[in-house]
Amino acid sequence: MKALFAAPNLKTAIGKRDFTLFNLIYHTATRIDEILSLTISSLNLDGKNKDCITVWGKGSKRRTIFILPEVATIIKAYIKTFHGSAPNPADFLFFSHYGGGKKKLTQAAVDKRLKLYTSIANKKCADIPKNLHSHSLRHARATHWLEEGLNIVMIQKLLGHEDINTTMGYVGVSTEQKAKALETIEDDIAKKMVKKWKRVKKTDSLVDFLGLK
Known part of the structure; x- marks a missing residue:
């Protein structure tokens, strides 16, 4: 660049x-x-x-x-x-x-x-x-963001993609890097699950307790 x-x-x-x-x-x-x-x-x-x-x-x-x-x-x-x-x-x-x-x-x-x-x-x-071509610069920046450790979900938002799969296929990275990117998604999901567990009340259902609702 x-x-x-x-x-x-x-x-x-x-x-x-x-x-x-x-x-x-x-x-x-x-x-x-x-x-x-x-x-x-x-x-x-x-x-x-x-x-x-x-x-x-x-x-x-x-x-x-x-x-x-x-x-x-x-x-x-x-x-x-x-x-x-x-x-x-x-x-x-x-x-x-x-x-x-x-x-x-x-x-x-x-x-x-x-x-x-x-x-x-x-x-x-x-x-x-x-x-x-000009679109190559967009691809390059997305790949560099991932290599720099930026969360794949954040890259999705920055690129304006509706589907995370579009973002995953968009960046030019190795299978190992994609696996690490998916781990960031799992981390985000886990954090949200923890937050839901903290809000559970004694009267909540099992579905609520498991963070599935």
């Missing part, structure tokens, strides 16, 4: 835009369309609370995603350069000038830029596939 993020030329405007775009996609593990649909009003970078973005996922489901301070700093610098000191809340965060006005970037355009950078990065790090 370091080789990939080092590929954009930060001396150019488009290089700065792409660097910000790909950092945000990777660090939040959001879907490409969720990022491209972001407007200035979707951001909360006032520094009073934790910095975050609000995205609309599949099924028009809204979720808030917190971002790291260093990523927030990159976004703020980008906004100042591309949107000025008084940005329009309705403007797309990432845009392209064509046909007049600030238009939403297309996924095809983003993937085209990413392939350019992967070609550059591959020369420094052969592990980077040349056919990398």
